[in-house]
Amino acid sequence: MEQSKPCMTGVKKCISMNNDVIAKYLNPGEEILGVGIGGSESLTVFLKKRGKPNTVVRKILSENLITAKWDGNGTDVMLAPYKKAKQQAYFLRNLPENVKPYFPDVYNITEREAPRKFNLACEKDDETTNIAHELIYEMSYIDGDEISEFIRKYKPPVEAVARLYVVVYHTLNTVVHSNRVRKPSVSTLEQSYFCKIENRLELSRKTSPMVFSDYLLNTENIYIDGVKLLNIQALLKKFRSNLEYLKILEPLRHTLVMGDTNTENIKITNPDALLGFINAKNYSFTAKDIGIKFLDPRAIGFHENGEDTGSDDPMYDNKPWHNSLGQYDLIHGEQFDLKTNQNYDGMSIEVIPHNNHSYSSSYNGIEKYFKSVMYEAWDLDNPFSNINKYDPYWVIRFAFVMGTHFTAMPPFHFSRNEDGIMVDSYSHQRRPVAIYVEGIKWLNLALRMLEGKISSFYGVSIPSSDSRG
Numbered sequence: 495m496e497q498s499k500p501c502m503t504g505v506k507k508c509i510s511m512n513n514d515v516i517a518k519y520l521n522p523g524e525e526i527l528g529v530g531i532g533g534s535e536s537l538t539v540f541l542k543k544r545g546k547p548n549t550v551v552r553k554i555l556s557e558n559l560i561t562a563k564w565d566g567n568g569t570d571v572m573l574a575p576y577k578k579a580k581q582q583a584y585f586l587r588n589l590p591e592n593v594k595p596y597f598p599d600v601y602n603i604t605e606r607e608a609p610r611k612f613n614l615a616c617e618k619d620d621e622t623t624n625i626a627h628e629l630i631y632e633m634s635y636i637d638g639d640e641i642s643e644f645i646r647k648y649k650p651p652v653e654a655v656a657r658l659y660v661v662v663y664h665t666l667n668t669v670v671h672s673n674r675v676r677k678p679s680v681s682t683l684e685q686s687y688f689c690k691i692e693n694r695l696e697l698s699r700k701t702s703p704m705v706f707s708d709y710l711l712n713t714e715n716i717y718i719d720g721v722k723l724l725n726i727q728a729l730l731k732k733f734r735s736n737l738e739y740l741k742i743l744e745p746l747r748h749t750l751v752m753g754d755t756n757t758e759n760i761k762i763t764n765p766d767a768l769l770g771f772i773n774a775k776n777y778s779f780t781a782k783d784i785g786i787k788f789l790d791p792r793a794i795g796f797h798e799n800g801e802d803t804g805s806d807d808p809m810y811d812n813k814p815w816h817n818s819l820g821q822y823d824l825i826h827g828e829q830f831d832l833k834t835n836q837n838y839d840g841m842s843i844e845v846i847p848h849n850n851h852s853y854s855s856s857y858n859g860i861e862k863y864f865k866s867v868m869y870e871a872w873d874l875d876n877p878f879s880n881i882n883k884y885d886p887y888w889v890i891r892f893a894f895v896m897g898t899h900f901t902a903m904p905p906f907h908f909s910r911n912e913d914g915i916m917v918d919s920y921s922h923q924r925r926p927v928a929i930y931v932e933g934i935k936w937l938n939l940a941l942r943m944l945e946g947k948i949s950s951f952y953g954v955s956i957p958s959s960d961s962r963g
Contacts, residue, residue: 518608519554519630540635549635551598555579557626558608578793580605581802583631585793590673593750596665596788598633605629636787639765641757641814642823646852650772655856656863657777659814662760663871665781666752666811667880673750674805682796683743686807687898688730694902695726698926701908704918705927710841717842718931723938725840726901732941739944742887743894748805753792755813756822761787809885809895815864816896818857820936821845825928826907827852832924845928865953889954894940900933 516529516539523544530538537554555578586600610626639647641658698706710716716725724732733739752759762768763785771779792810795802817823824830829851833844847854872888873879881888904926910916920927942948943956950956 519552550601551633551635552630553579553633554628554630556608556628558610558628579629579631582791582793583629583633585791586633590750593670593673596669596786597791598636598787598789601632601634603629603631636761636763636789638761638763638785638787640789641760641762642817643758644762644765644768645757645823645856646827648769648772649852649855652856652859652863653777654768654772655818655860656867657779658762659863659867660871661779661781661784661786662755662757662814663812663867665786666755666808667872670752670811671749671808671880674803675747675749676803676805678745678748678796679798681740682745682748682807683733683740686796687743687894688734691726691730691898691902694905695930698904698908698930701905702916702918702923702926705920705923706904706930709836710927710930713840715840716931716934717837717840718935719844720842722840723934724941726934726937729934729937729941736944742890742944745807745809745891746884747808748796748803749808750804751792751795751806751808751810752788753794753806753810754790755788755811757814757817758823758826759789760814761785761789763787807895809888809891810899812892812895813899815892816899818853818860819864820896820900820932821847822900822929822932823853823857824848824851825925825932828925829853830924830928832920832928834920834927843927843931845931861952864951868954887957889951889956890940890943893936893943893951897933897936897938897940900929900936903929903933 516526516537519537519539520526520541525542525544527540527542527549529540537556539552539554541550541552543550580603583600583603586597589597606628608626608628610624641662644650645655695706695711699711711726713725714728715722717723733743764783768779768784771777771783794806795804796806797803821830824847825845829848831846831848833842833846835842869875872881874881876882885891907926907929908916908923909925911922917923939948939951943951946956946958948956949958
């Protein structure tokens with residue numbers, strides 16, 4: 495929700511926010527139009543400046559506003575949020591000219607230090623913690639509705655959502671991924687996926703040791719929604735130990751990526767036009783018709799020899815499906831109940847969506863459109879299309895990357911109560927737990943695909959072991 499329509503709703507969702515806190519990030523002559531909280535616990539303020547006609551978006555990443563204990567010396571995928579925000583700002587400034595119209599414009603970028611507040615974990619680790627690092631940057635406001643917001647408000651039919659996915663995937667494939675194309679010179683799986691998961695889960699353990707404990711993370715098995723599955727360490731061992739699996743999962747090319755295509759980060763700038771198409775039951779709209787824009791890019795490329803290459807695995811940009819097939823929208827909106835139990839051989843966890851949750855009517859049956867969406871967006875009927883040439887195992891890698899997204903995501907989703915305290919319990923931290931177990935489900939699916947135990951996925955054939963050469 496980085497650039498949702500200015501409103502004051504939802505501000506207490508992640509942190510207790512009051513006017514005194516917000517005032518620290520305002521200047522004289524500025525009027526607040528609204529406040530939003532991003533998935534990475536950023537504070538986003540929508541402003542009118544005296545004498546300026548346009549709304550400005552001020553994004554603030556401060557160590558005083560985050561819950562997870564990020565290491566300020568972390569690099570690449572373990573960059574602390576305030577450092578990542580700096581890369582985001584310069585990523586936006588340095589986009590290729592044909593890509594810039596799809597993203598906000600960046601104005602001022604400010605780095606500063608502020609007094610540390612010690613209510614994050616109610617402790618003071620060392621003498622350096624009296625300083626909180628902050629990164630603040632301003633960008634143009636993009637009017638319209640985020641896709642997730644549009645779906646929540648208008649509950650469009652599933653056919654319209656499927657068409658939205660075609661439009662988004664086609665735009666990414668033809669505009670964004672056509673830039674900075676390169677072949678990685680080294681293996682990418684450890685840095686981009688395996689180590690990232692381990693490091694992020696260790697950060698989760700440090701942040702919430704009672705919840706992200708051995709009972710959750712270090713058992714051989716875990717029971718999710720009544721199904722016995724391999725837990726994360728067993729999964730990583732399986733992937734790492736099989737050379738054939740590693741060859742299949744390794745991307746053959748890197749490109750420019752947006753990197754966080756969560757549909758909360760994709761805006762429809764002409765929602766009235768989209769509503770017109772939907773009311774007419776006309777699902778042939780294009781990106782130009784409805785105005786697609788991208789927000790909050792990941793902005794971290796794959797690192798070689800310590801340097802950011804500016805490119806990464808284009809499979810990163812498959813997140814629209816994680817909002818629906820992966821249940822992210824209902825999890826992020828906490829429209830579910832969590833049931834947990836400690837079995838002798840692993841945790842039992844159930845994620846139970848609320849009846850008639852905000853997305854149920856629009857996402858019910860979305861899996862039936864998976865094949866048609868991907869084939870149209872990626873031109874998969876054409877044997878010479880880029881995906882067929884450079885990503886022949888795309889459906890296996892799709893499931894794998896869906897799993898890696900979710901299992902590496904918990905540190906961004908810890909919450910605090912209205913007093914600003916992080917309560918280390920399953921009831922208070924049900925969101926990062928639900929995100930973790932969703933990732934475990936997808937990684938088990940990817941493993942079964944690699945093992946040849948699944949022949950198709952929502953109508954898409956899984957390459958057999960014989961066809962893999």
